[in-house]
Amino acid sequence: MLPEIPKNETLLFQMEGVSKRYGGVRALEQAELRVHAGRIHAILGENGAGKSTLIKVMAGVVAPDEGRMTMAGNEVSFASPAEANKAGIVCIFQELSLIPDLSVADNIVISDPPKKFGMIDRKAQRKIAEEALARAGAADIHPLALVKDLPLSRRQMVEIAKALARKPRILILDEATSALTAADVSKVFAVLKRLRSEGLALLYISHRMHEIAELADECTVFRNGRNVATYKAGSKSDNEVVELMIGREYSHIFPPKPPAAASDRPPVLECRNLSWNGRLREISLSVRAGEVIGLGGLDGQGQRELLLALFGVLRGVSGEILVDGRPASIASPAAARAEGIGMALIPEDRKTEGLMLPMSVRENLSFAALDQVSSGGVIDRAAEQRLIDEMVRLLAIRTAGVDIPVGALSGGNQQKVVIAKWLMRKPRIILLNDPTRGIDVGTKQELYQLLRQLADADAAIIFYSTDYDELIGCCDRVLVLYDGAIKRELAGDEITERALIASALNIRSGAEAMAVGAGA
């Protein structure tokens, strides 16, 4: 199955039968990987395919449950990232890890500064930094410049220099170019190619297919925690690659969708040319009452920011938001939930954004709707209790009374509390940010039913999920985001896993390409 290896390129790192489970979820399942010196190896896969777990295992961030790893023929196991560094595996993560207020040299040697009499040897530090910068092709950066004064692309070079100063034999780049412009990317690529010629092994994780095509020597596709194929770069078409990435097991049952949501109804929520800070680019969308709109795409393409921007959390959003066809200025969650707009956001992380864990189920449930059960700021306890009883019954929240801390509930029931607390306000527009993450299958099923019931009761719903099955099963339309912009809109039968993955990677699937060809 593995392609032939030219004799002059030696096998540097090998992973065999590595598995890792988080609770009941299998993140990696008998994964195999071979990394060769002097090659750039790309890793591909959709959300949850096991890419990030693979990197974390290699970089010593998490310990695998089983399997063995060998480095240059010797078996290794890493208890910490420091041990992985020592063995020669260094990782550059997506988010820049530099400290803005320290100098470039300080940053480069930060984990292990050279010392003299117990003090940092500044001369030696500067020398190390200069060498590393030169090797990263960025000798023009002054080692004593502050990182915060450098433009983003230069910082990325410092990041690479920092990794090189640790003398890696394998360099892992996790979405390392996602913050860069095309011109900066080509500079980084030149450096990476030179490092390859110096005999380094590079592991490159990216969702940009054209980057992989330009850079990689070989590619491995992951799916459901397994490596499903390894092939020589360029030997497979984009369409074949998508084919390899497809194939998640369907495990959920979804309520039936209505026969096309009435398209003649006016939109409840619209936004035009929404942009924010380079993370959202000219997003326009509209949602009608009774419609469930999905947000698709790979993780971190601006979906979360879009929901936060609509809900008034982000500052400096440009563009226009219309509710019922009238411009609405939503400057805070308080404005978003107000009468006339009636928006609700089920946030991403229920433990830090949705709930006050030590407070009681009662206090959490009624917190967003307190203004509706109080007069003059004094809470009407009987009215509060009525609403709470209604919600506990409606969502079948399993709790030993409403006066125990909400933190004592199971994850699924906590999520129900977050949703119930917003349903109390009877919102007309409901934004959901990956609401089924980390909850049990039974509760997921209940949430899908609830979502459809709410839509049938004329709510307009925007639903972001990292699980493509949910988008296919729940949504009337799906907007696929890529790099902060909407790249495709899929409706009805077009919403297939193939179409979702192809548009998430910003490539056309083969069938459509043929259709376009036939049309022309």
Add this chain to the structure above:
Amino acid sequence: MSDTTTARIAGRMPGFLRRADPAVATAFACIILLLVFGSLYSTSFLSPEYLLQQLKVASFLGVIASGMMLVILLGQIDLSVPWVVAVGAMMACAAAAHGTAGMVLAIPFGIACGVLIGLVNGIGVAYLRIPSMIITLATNAVAQGLMVVHTGGFSPQDSASAAMRWLATGFLLPGVPNAVVVWAIVGAAMVFVLTRTTFGRAVYAIGNRERAAYLSGVDTRRIVMIAFAVSGGLSAFGGVLLAGYASKAAQAMGDAYLLPAIAAVVLGGTSILGGRGSYLGTVAGVILITLLQSILSVMQMPEAGRQVIYGVVIIGMLLLYGRAPASR
């Protein structure tokens, strides 16, 4: 289900009892222990006159600690207490020197000055995102400077108004000092605000998880600002009462109230990280601190020794309760 039964019983209990946690019980146990210990030293420690006198002295601290508690529940701190107390006292006395109108407006004017300083603190913390420890320390210094300018650095000559004296030392109900009644009213209002109003819920919510409270559509900045303003007002009110008690204001009269106020709140089981605590606990903490002060002075413990004991008590309570995880 026994679980649901207990929950139902708990649901019928008043909120301040439901919130009570072991720290409150411990504080009350300590009060009894102190009294027993004191009675061994001298039997007059158990006489009604002594206890009533202690309650009266505790009232001043009680009013000040009420405001401090509100701010600590948010996970913040108010270090401007010492000179806001002095501002309240000095401004009320200064107003009282201006004829009849001044006499009438002395108390509200003193409190208003405290509210103003509290507002500055609140705006700094909520809107300008300055750490409360820094801004309140700074406003304390500014208040001190202004008062030194106002008095010329000497003991102020203005006397407290009759109303102030009556409030602090008079007897409306036979046998119960007015100061105690005032504290009881402030305390009842605090319990009501904390347990029955949307503002109180929001204070606990912000102390637990400000982001969750904000994303629920609560104007968290307004709540924080109001809490600091209330704290300033209550500190100044404490100063007004103290001035009435002593008939006049004095330089540095509030210095002895900062640490005891924080200690009382923390001793009463309010988490220094915010989000958890009951007013009943603060009541216990205030009485405990007052008794401790009294017994130490009766035993002729020098001031230096008393300071060491306060500090050790606060550190001890923080170790016991402050580090406990927020979710019980």
